[in-house]
Amino acid sequence: MRIRRLSDWLPTTNKEVKLRGWDELDVILFSGDAYVDHPSFGPAVIGRILESYGLRVAIVPQPNVNDNLQDFSKLGTPRLFFAITGGCMDPMVSNYTANKKKRDKDAYTPNGDIGFRPDYATSVYSKILKEKFPDVPVLIGGIEASLRRVTHYDYWSDKLLPSILETSKADMLVYGMGEQPLREIVELLQKGVPFSSLRTIKQTAFLVNPDEKTPKNKNWEDVEIASHQACLKDKKTFASNFKIIEQESNKLIARRIFQQIGDKKLVINPPFPTMTENEIDASFDLPYTRLPHPKYNKRGPIPAFEMIKFSINIHRGCFGGCSFCTISAHQGKFIASRSQESVLKEVDKVAQMDDFKGYLSDIGGPSANMYKMKGKIQSICDKCVAPSCISPVICSNLDTSHKPLTELYKAVDAHPKVKKSFIGSGIRHDMLVPEFNKNADPQELDDYTEEVMKNHVSGRLKVAPEHTSDPVLKLMRKPSFTYFHKFKDRFDRLNKKNKLKLQLIPYFISSHPACEPEDMANLAAETKDMGFQLEQVQGFTPTPMTVATVIYYSGYHPYTLKPVKTAKTRQEKLDQHKFFFWYKKENRKWIKDTLTKVGKTDLVKKLLPEDKSWRKNKPGKTKNTFNDTVTSVKESRRKNKGFKKKRRR
Incomplete structure (x- = not known):
């Protein structure tokens, strides 16, 4: 096996950015997991996909949210956007047992150590970034964002919560597997289209403010589900929403979903068609090292990686x-x-x-x-x-x-x-x-x-x-x-x-x-x-x-x-x-x-x-x-x- 260089991984520090000769980053990706450069780990896949589109990408794995928050600003401001994923599992599943007790191990952290991933990580990271960099777009994705894209029941707080777009204050959400929507997002941004105008890309969701018009697309049919407030008032109304949500999520020709959240409107665009063989092959054929970043060498093995190595x-x-x-x-x-x-x-x-x-x-x-x-x-x-x-x-x-x-x-x-x-x-x-x-x-x-x-x-x-x-x-x-x-x-x-x-x-x-x-x-x-x-x-x-x-x-x-x-x-x-x-x-x-x-x-x-x-x-x-x-x-x-x-x- 060939000897690996530090530059074989996506950069995680300023030193590693300079090793590549970069003076600016296009996208900075924050993840709730430790960085394992392997096609089974979503954050690595997203990083490599963005890299394959010609972007200069860095990843900040498990940023510290309990200090002066320097991890969120150490790499500066990205040219295009910040990207966030809570990790390969919903952070609440990673952090708690079925009895809502704190777990004593985190499979996605070196040595299984706990305390490196906050509860509701996507929302925590996003709110910090929006406060520090209010003018920089924040794009969220991964399992946590995907499954919380609409009004949902949160077992750990025993509450009905609105779309994670509302709680995270993010600008856009990519649901499902991210290769196809990311390709279109990047292509449009590279052509000079403002991030705020990316409103008709499939497999994305966003909130429309009261003073904004809902974007039109003559190729899509629309369906409106009961508002978040109506769901809070009546459990049967909440239940009735899910039939529409599930069916539209699994249709090849789906409708666009609208839901009112207070004075804002949630828009969930239809999904992309199933990836072709060539598309999924291209994702798996990217230059992964298939190894954890060397920064973890002295911290112990990452249990999740050891299981799928x-x-x-x-x-x-x-x-x-x-x-x-x-x-x-x-x-x-x-x-x-x-x-x-x-x-x-x-x-x-x-x-x-x-x-x-x-x-x-x-x-x-x-x-x-x-x-x-x-x-x-x-x-x-x-x-x-x-x-x-x-x-x-x-x-x-x-x-x-x-x-x-x-x-x-x-x-x-x-x-x-x-x-x-x-x-x-x-x-x-x-x-x-x-x-x-x-x-x-x-x-x-x-x-x-x-x-x-x-x-x-x-x-x-x-x-x-x-x-x-x-x-x-x-x-x-x-x-x-x-x-x-x-x-x-x-x-x-x-x-x-x-x-x-x-x-x-x-x-x-x-x-x-x-x-x-x-x-x-x-x-x-x-x-x-x-x-x-x-x-x-x-x-x-x-x-x-x-x-x-x-x-x-x-x-x-x-x-x-x-x-x-x-x-x-x-x-x-x-x-x-x-x-x-x-x-x-x-x-x-x-x-x-x-x-x-x-x-x-x-x-x-x-x-x-x-x-x-x-x-x-x-x-x-x-x-x-x-x-x-x-x-x-x-x-x-x-x-x-x-x-x-x-x-x-």
């Missing part, structure tokens, strides 16, 4: 549309896949790293097995308003072939320096069941499943059925648990056929909207009957821009406006969680009393048989992650792939 992200987007997940709200439901050539080029870069031992930790994406999948007839997708392509059933227009992905795995493994490539991302097991995935060739599904089991897991295959209750699963936009049974049958058959002795590890969530204590008892009983001793169990945590969060706050389903019950108090959540651990002595009496009270004595017999046989098969160590966030549980589980994101359910 030898991983490869092969696509963006997810068409699952799970009610608890924020992926489609940020990355979109349509899949943008890299070419096999681009992926193999990155594999080669990883293979040249000094400490690479031949093992790739993940070849995946938001959902591991959606690579190259898209609509068969594009015109049908153009008109679609469904938030999910696979719920309640798989769309007949969706090409769900796993063959390109199976071929990609084999191509990666053919690299002379790769001993084994793992699939660390979540696999949609339901798409591997012919009874559910009727679009696919059953043999092709078996070929993919067998390839994964034989060559890409180490002892355990983790999947996420999430629940056993059909009503809860329906609200989650997940298929019936029946299909998990069918998948397990196929898994067991292939396990036996190949003499693998692999374990199947299912993930579940407690306290999700519509889930009652009896549902959790049924979950415990059914999984016990299947021989599972649950390890990865998580409690639902509301994060902005999901159906489940809207239900949690308002009590209404945004599509039907019918009431939905949700566990909200700490005790209610803890009670549901206890069912996961039926085998613990301290939970037995409570479970028996609770189920007897509601007439579920049959479940008592299943979970706590009188012959004490449960003692003969004591499970090993079980990981209780109740205090860990699940925000977009998908984004959480995919940390080892990009921290982009993200289930942050």
Whole structure:
């Protein structure tokens, strides 16, 4: 591996700016994360994208907000604008557990140290910059800005908050993946168009003051949602907004959204079309060092980087549309896949790293097995308003072939320096069941499943059925648990056929909207009957821009406006969680009393048989992650792939 120079990274100090021979910067980017120059880290991607447009870019990672604020002025005034991202995760998710307790580690900071990222980082950074440099435009983006672009419920303050544009005082917001809108912003600025006139760029949002006219665009249709003030007054009104927001976020030909916030008007322009293969390849092919900035060498490893150091992200987007997940709200439901050539080029870069031992930790994406999948007839997708392509059933227009992905795995493994490539991302097991995935060739599904089991897991295959209750699963936009049974049958058959002795590890969530204590008892009983001793169990945590969060706050389903019950108090959540651990002595009496009270004595017999046989098969160590966030549980589980994101359910 070649020796790196300091100038191989984007500059972070005046000294590094001068090393490049620059006397002025075009853009200064502030980030809530430490600077890791890797395509899985959003701040690095934005910096490299701006650099590729010919701009002189510097990055200020984790600026200190507790001193004289010199970090905000040390690099001077940029020629074009300041850019801000709170980091690869919402700062509140980074800083707090599901129980709203301060975390003792920050995965995006050297040594996991805490205290380097403020709560609501994007708003904090933006207000400081607007006070210090009132005439310089501030552009915000990233997961925090993207998911808080409209009136939203904030779990940590237990309040309904307006668009982050209002709280941050920023001039413009880029939502979703930033490559396409940034390209147009930069092109117009370079032509001399004032920043204040950039009002018709797709995938951006801004506020219009009372004395300003709403910009016109004859190519767009408009829709106005209920005002922020109306949402504050009525929870059902707030819920009704979300159906429009979600549908417009996932349409290829979307409407422009208006919302009144006090005397200002929020304008959210429609999104760009899904990135083409050439566009996403170009983003991943930029000259990343794939390493943390040398300034951190003596501060300790950055946990998030260590997890994805030898991983490869092969696509963006997810068409699952799970009610608890924020992926489609940020990355979109349509899949943008890299070419096999681009992926193999990155594999080669990883293979040249000094400490690479031949093992790739993940070849995946938001959902591991959606690579190259898209609509068969594009015109049908153009008109679609469904938030999910696979719920309640798989769309007949969706090409769900796993063959390109199976071929990609084999191509990666053919690299002379790769001993084994793992699939660390979540696999949609339901798409591997012919009874559910009727679009696919059953043999092709078996070929993919067998390839994964034989060559890409180490002892355990983790999947996420999430629940056993059909009503809860329906609200989650997940298929019936029946299909998990069918998948397990196929898994067991292939396990036996190949003499693998692999374990199947299912993930579940407690306290999700519509889930009652009896549902959790049924979950415990059914999984016990299947021989599972649950390890990865998580409690639902509301994060902005999901159906489940809207239900949690308002009590209404945004599509039907019918009431939905949700566990909200700490005790209610803890009670549901206890069912996961039926085998613990301290939970037995409570479970028996609770189920007897509601007439579920049959479940008592299943979970706590009188012959004490449960003692003969004591499970090993079980990981209780109740205090860990699940925000977009998908984004959480995919940390080892990009921290982009993200289930942050």
